[in-house]
Amino acid sequence: MSFGVLIAALINLNGSGHYLHWGFIQISVANLVVILLMIAVFVLAILLPFPRRKRRD
Amino acid sequence: MSLDITTEGDASSSEESRQWTARVRNAAATAFPPDRLLPDRQPAYMASWIYVFGVLTVVSLAWVIITGCVLAVMGPSWWHVSGLGHFVNSLHLWSVEFFFFFMVIHLWGKFFMAAWRGNRKLTWVTGVVSFVASIAAAFTGYLSQSNFDSQWISTQAKDGINSTGAGAFWNVLNFGQMLMWHIVLLPIAVVIIAGLHVLMVRRRGIVPPFDIEPKDHGDTPSAAEPSE
Numbered sequence: 001m002s003f004g005v006l007i008a009a010l011i012n013l014n015g016s017g018h019y020l021h022w023g024f025i026q027i028s029v030a031n032l033v034v035i036l037l038m039i040a041v042f043v044l045a046i047l048l049p050f051p052r053r054k055r056r057d
Numbered sequence: 058m059s060l061d062i063t064t065e066g067d068a069s070s071s072e073e074s075r076q077w078t079a080r081v082r083n084a085a086a087t088a089f090p091p092d093r094l095l096p097d098r099q100p101a102y103m104a105s106w107i108y109v110f111g112v113l114t115v116v117s118l119a120w121v122i123i124t125g126c127v128l129a130v131m132g133p134s135w136w137h138v139s140g141l142g143h144f145v146n147s148l149h150l151w152s153v154e155f156f157f158f159f160m161v162i163h164l165w166g167k168f169f170m171a172a173w174r175g176n177r178k179l180t181w182v183t184g185v186v187s188f189v190a191s192i193a194a195a196f197t198g199y200l201s202q203s204n205f206d207s208q209w210i211s212t213q214a215k216d217g218i219n220s221t222g223a224g225a226f227w228n229v230l231n232f233g234q235m236l237m238w239h240i241v242l243l244p245i246a247v248v249i250i251a252g253l254h255v256l257m258v259r260r261r262g263i264v265p266p267f268d269i270e271p272k273d274h275g276d277t278p279s280a281a282e283p284s285e
Binding site: 034037038041042044045046048050052 | 105
């Protein structure tokens with residue numbers, strides 16, 4: 001089994017999308033995952049320390 | 058007919074300064090001196106991960122343009138059939154995904170910094186306009202895939218566009234028109250506006266944090282002590 005097939009087997013994209021419904025709100029699972037990822041990266045970008053180069057004396 | 062040729066810089070400076078080329082050159086040199094246009098030092102407060110998303114967006118845009126040029130050269134019969142065509146087509150898609158991913162985080166960061174402070178309104182506005190233009194570029198990209206997916210999206214989009222009245226001259230069912238918008242007009246608009254946005258960042262500098270904001274709300278590019 002090739003590496004590409006292994007990766008592709010993690011998430012089956014060969015089908016119709018999955019949707020979440022909440023009242024009049026409807027969102028695809030894929031879009032929700034992307035939004036949650038963006039929020040996670042945004043929070044991490046604020047919290048994680050930025051590497052600094054030590055100043056030479 | 059005679060040409061007014063000077064050799065030793067003996068022309069009067071007032072006469073030179075009236076020429077439009079001299080005026081443009083002087084204005085550009087005043088607004089963008091080399092150390093401001095391509096700086097090698099930045100304020101200390103820039104040492105945060107939240108400041109990297111602007112340049113990540115620019116890098117993603119570069120990949121979008123590069124892969125789009127390859128797709129334009131090779132054509133649909135290549136990107137739909139060959140393995141390499143599929144790969145470049147996917148690169149084009151994923152560079153767009155990352156472009157919007159990074160741009161939205163960049164937008165959130167700048168919104169919560171109130172990055173329009175300190176005479177940076179034009180920086181903010183050019184960013185907003187490039188965001189809107191890139192959404193239009195992405196939507197016309199959906200219509201330019203030349204497959205059943207793009208046919209379905211165009212028939213759904215026509216109702217929305219027609220309800221605004223814009224369908225009279227902007228027909229999403231017209232593949233040729235949408236392709237030209239996608240590969241000519243909108244990329245040019247996005248690149249020019251994003252370029253102006255970067256120039257405004259160079260001109261006004263990066264917005265400082267609230268607690269070290271200068272009292273005069275001036276437009277000095279570096280309000281804090283620069284770091285290495």
